[in-house]
Amino acid sequence: MGVISTKTSAWFNGKPVIFLAGSPDNLRRLPFRPWGRKNLAACIVPAASKFTPPPKIPCIFDVPRDYCADLRDGDVVLIAPDGRIMVVYKAGSPYNSILATNRCNSLCVMCPQPPDRDPDDLYENNLQLISLLDPKTTEELGITGGEPTLLGEDLITLVQTCRQKLPNTVLTLLTNGRRLKDLEFARALVKAGSPNLLIETPLFADNDTEHDAVMGAKGSFYETLQGLHNLALLGQPVGLRTILHAMTIKRLTQYAAFIYQNLPFVFQVAFMGMETRGLASKNLAQLWVDPFDYQDQLAHAVRYLARRMVPVSIYNHQLCLLPRELWPFARKSITDWKQAYPPACDTCSQRECCGGIFGTGEKHSAFLRPIS
Amino acid sequence: MPFRFSPVASNRMLVVNEVGEFIFLDRQTFERLVSYDLAPNTGIFLDLKGKHFVTDTAVTPVIDLLATKYRTKREFLKSFTGLHMVVVTLRCNQRCNYCHASSQPTDQQRWDMTPETAVNVVHKIMESPSEVIKIEFQGGEPLLNFEVVKTVVREAKRLNRKKNKHLDFVICTNLTLVDAPTLEYCKKEGITLSTSLDGPKEIHDRHRLMRTGEGSYDRFMQNLHFSRSILGHDGVNPLMTASQESLSHFNEIVDQYAALGFQGIFLRHVNPYGYAQNDATIQSFVYPMEDFVEAYKKALLYIIELNLAGTPLVEGYACILLSRILTPFCTGFVDLQSPTGAGINGVIYDFNGEVYPCDEARMLAKMGDRRFYLGNVNRDSYLDIFTSPVLQELIEVSCVETLPGCHSCPLQPYCGADPVRNYAIQGDLVGHRPTSDFCMKHKAIIEFLLELIDQDDPGVMDVFWSWITNRTLAEVRGEAPCSN
Ligand code: SF4
Numbered sequence: 001m002g003v004i005s006t007k008t009s010a011w012f013n014g015k016p017v018i019f020l021a022g023s024p025d026n027l028r029r030l031p032f033r034p035w036g037r038k039n040l041a042a043c044i045v046p047a048a049s050k051f052t053p054p055p056k057i058p059c060i061f062d063v064p065r066d067y068c069a070d071l072r073d074g075d076v077v078l079i080a081p082d083g084r085i086m087v088v089y090k091a092g093s094p095y096n097s098i099l100a101t102n103r104c105n106s107l108c109v110m111c112p113q114p115p116d117r118d119p120d121d122l123y124e125n126n127l128q129l130i131s132l133l134d135p136k137t138t139e140e141l142g143i144t145g146g147e148p149t150l151l152g153e154d155l156i157t158l159v160q161t162c163r164q165k166l167p168n169t170v171l172t173l174l175t176n177g178r179r180l181k182d183l184e185f186a187r188a189l190v191k192a193g194s195p196n197l198l199i200e201t202p203l204f205a206d207n208d209t210e211h212d213a214v215m216g217a218k219g220s221f222y223e224t225l226q227g228l229h230n231l232a233l234l235g236q237p238v239g240l241r242t243i244l245h246a247m248t249i250k251r252l253t254q255y256a257a258f259i260y261q262n263l264p265f266v267f268q269v270a271f272m273g274m275e276t277r278g279l280a281s282k283n284l285a286q287l288w289v290d291p292f293d294y295q296d297q298l299a300h301a302v303r304y305l306a307r308r309m310v311p312v313s314i315y316n317h318q319l320c321l322l323p324r325e326l327w328p329f330a331r332k333s334i335t336d337w338k339q340a341y342p343p344a345c346d347t348c349s350q351r352e353c354c355g356g357i358f359g360t361g362e363k364h365s366a367f368l369r370p371i372s
Numbered sequence: 373m374p375f376r377f378s379p380v381a382s383n384r385m386l387v388v389n390e391v392g393e394f395i396f397l398d399r400q401t402f403e404r405l406v407s408y409d410l411a412p413n414t415g416i417f418l419d420l421k422g423k424h425f426v427t428d429t430a431v432t433p434v435i436d437l438l439a440t441k442y443r444t445k446r447e448f449l450k451s452f453t454g455l456h457m458v459v460v461t462l463r464c465n466q467r468c469n470y471c472h473a474s475s476q477p478t479d480q481q482r483w484d485m486t487p488e489t490a491v492n493v494v495h496k497i498m499e500s501p502s503e504v505i506k507i508e509f510q511g512g513e514p515l516l517n518f519e520v521v522k523t524v525v526r527e528a529k530r531l532n533r534k535k536n537k538h539l540d541f542v543i544c545t546n547l548t549l550v551d552a553p554t555l556e557y558c559k560k561e562g563i564t565l566s567t568s569l570d571g572p573k574e575i576h577d578r579h580r581l582m583r584t585g586e587g588s589y590d591r592f593m594q595n596l597h598f599s600r601s602i603l604g605h606d607g608v609n610p611l612m613t614a615s616q617e618s619l620s621h622f623n624e625i626v627d628q629y630a631a632l633g634f635q636g637i638f639l640r641h642v643n644p645y646g647y648a649q650n651d652a653t654i655q656s657f658v659y660p661m662e663d664f665v666e667a668y669k670k671a672l673l674y675i676i677e678l679n680l681a682g683t684p685l686v687e688g689y690a691c692i693l694l695s696r697i698l699t700p701f702c703t704g705f706v707d708l709q710s711p712t713g714a715g716i717n718g719v720i721y722d723f724n725g726e727v728y729p730c731d732e733a734r735m736l737a738k739m740g741d742r743r744f745y746l747g748n749v750n751r752d753s754y755l756d757i758f759t760s761p762v763l764q765e766l767i768e769v770s771c772v773e774t775l776p777g778c779h780s781c782p783l784q785p786y787c788g789a790d791p792v793r794n795y796a797i798q799g800d801l802v803g804h805r806p807t808s809d810f811c812m813k814h815k816a817i818i819e820f821l822l823e824l825i826d827q828d829d830p831g832v833m834d835v836f837w838s839w840i841t842n843r844t845l846a847e848v849r850g851e852a853p854c855s856n
Pocket residue numbers: 318319320321341342344345348349350351354355356357368369370371
């Protein structure tokens with residue numbers, strides 16, 4: 001693992017550097033720099049380049065040019081033993097996150113990335129990744145899963161490391177909060193991350209019957225609530241998110257009412273469009289509602305919370321599927337590499353403001369229409 | 373889970389839980405609810421479950437959630453007395469028909485508070501554990517004893533250098549005596565003015581009279597503009613008192629408040645005791661509460677319309693009740709609280725240093741019944757006054773949970789008790805709800821608001837929330853250009 005650099009000088013102090021050749025294209029070899037050689041971990045050489053890497057440095061040749069064009073200074077890439085290059089951090093993107101674990105203690109019906117076992121070196125790799133990031137330019141970093149709290153003490157170390165190495169970075173931890181019902185664990189986590197830590201937690205209903213059914217875990221509703229109240233007690237900012245589909249849409253205003261009555265301290269409630277991938281795609285028949293058809297429910301719930309000064313955001317929704325009164329609440333939220341605009345968008349006046357669709361999703365609304 | 377219920381006018385059952393979450397059920401559904409006949413997977417059952425009326429699964433976590441909400445709702449009990457009314461003189465240059473402040477002629481200096489008493493009052497006030505202290509100067513006409521007002525302000529600010537409380541001052545004045553130096557002083561010290569405006573000239577002048585007999589309206593208007601020119605537009609806030617004659621003119625009164633650019637109006641029923649009880653104009657003030665409630669409802673709908681048409685104006689009384697009904701937070705309001713706010717949230721110091729839990733208690737004493745006398749700042753300690761047996765008794769008999777009638781009333785979480793009023797009108801502290809016009813008024817108005825909320829008209833709800841959260845309609849609606 002190392003940090004991409006296209007420059008032949010000013011290499012990050014002590015961090016392993018992966019030199020990306022090709023700019024300028026006529027560069028044939030690295031100028032001799034003893035201090036630089038020491039942390040040169042590998043070279044990536046684009047196809048048809050005349051560059052000759054220094055001896056004894058691992059090197060990947062003939063990398064397609066358009067792939068190289070996507071790599072920027074400060075990106076962190078992991079080179080697998082078989083030579084595959086994986087970008088684990090994109091400099092300047094607000095969507096970077098650390099995958100803390102693939103394991104989960106729930107099984108949501110619409111999970112886009114169903115739980116899995118973890119590679120042995122995941123945790124060490126994550127710690128290494130954190131140490132490679134530039135504290136000056138890393139503004140935001142997510143910690144996601146799976147369910148990160150399953151790491152237990154390791155999660156606390158991970159958060160602590162982030163806060164120490166990246167003192168100016170806002171950390172957003174995505175957790176279902178069930179494990180935070182343990183006040184001491186919650187306290188340790190908050191202490192490790194504060195004041196840079198935000199926590200976002202999924203909550204799907206105003207009652208355990210429906211929430212537990214979506215989560216695929218009995219008892220999770222009250223565990224999460226207890227976790228949320230613990231966090232509030234500790235002064236930890238928490239946001240809530242729900243995913244809109246057939247099982248959550250029917251009683252959306254009741255959901256909003258429940259939040260206001262029982263969790264009025266949350267810093268945000270996010271209504272998220274469903275990414276039709278993973279289990280969501282498998283359970284599509286049971287879950288699919290065209291966003292076009294739930295506009296009224298969504299509008300009512302959003303207005304309900306906005307009146308009460310609970311900050312609301314709408315994620316993953318195309319503007320042409322939202323009544324205009326909801327536009328101020330819509331956020332461009334689809335990760336850049338997943339974001340796509342179908343042909344209809346070409347003539348749309350709102351393309352700049354709109355986040356587009358999930359390129360990774362299986363099914364999209366049948367009602368995408370350019371706005372004049 | 374515990375809840376209270378009662379049928380309402382729309383032939384439905386109003387069901388309210390211990391923390392004020394409510395739902396209207398048709399009779400049939402209600403029957404099924406209480407006979408355990410609702411299927412757990414139906415929408416209505418889940419609605420009731422989400423509001424913690426029922427549970428078919430866990431019980432303990434639901435009780436924990438209710439407990440948290442209950443504590444939040446009762447938070448006002450933590451802070452103790454914040455509103456301190458100081459009667460700096462009984463003298464007044466007006467003689468309003470409904471005045472219950474036992475006003476005295478302007479030349480009788482013996483009705484003034486002395487500087488020594490004033491200093492003792494301030495010391496008691498600043499001993500209050502409340503972090504927020506509001507000192508309200510009353511009279512008579514407080515401007516007639518302005519030196520003592522200044523003494524109180526000076527002394528309070530001096531003590532506050534150590535105490536560091538949030539300190540507010542308000543002078544309740546009829547405005548007829550304000551002059552430039554007075555206003556400059558108020559501006560410098562951050563004092564706002566509270567005044568009385570009953571409506572357009574004919575209404576105002578009918579009961580708000582100068583001691584010489586002529587009306588006070590013209591002078592009032594002149595001085596209102598003058599005061600605003602120095603204190604700023606929002607430096608003067610009016611209160612209105614409804615007489616029999618004004619009931620049919622609420623809309624004009626509302627229009628006048630709006631035209632004068634006031635932020636709000638508080639449609640207030642006249643107090644049934646004090647001068648109003650033994651004056652020749654008594655028929656103007658002892659009118660059936662039903663008449664007030666009817667006029668109030670109409671006026672409230674009118675005010676909502678005004679707001680929707682672009683004239684922001686808050687109805688203060690509705691605003692307080694709506695906050696109680698719609699938010700999970702506590703809404704302190706001295707006049708409608710359980711236990712009563714008299715004494716533990718508000719207190720009044722008479723010109724001679726005597727302390728009473730509320731103005732009505734002070735009036736009773738003026739009329740010879742010292743039942744609620746708590747002590748005197750010149751002789752008694754803070755603890756003597758604020759733990760006096762009289763105050764303890766007042767609290768004991770003013771918890772709606774234990775009051776006959778209130779104990780089973782679903783409106784309980786939004787309502788309160790007024791034992792002093794019960795005593796004055798009904799002869800005992802506990803009172804009798806079926807014949808109480810206090811109860812009648814609150815029941816009618818709260819139910820009216822609940823029905824309005826239940827209709828869920830987006831415009832009406834936007835107006836309500838603009839009041840509760842003190843924002844413009846556009847802000848409530850989240851109107852903003854595409855900001856992505
Ligand atoms: S047409 Fe495309 S760009 Fe326009 S609002 Fe719809 S999804 Fe967004």
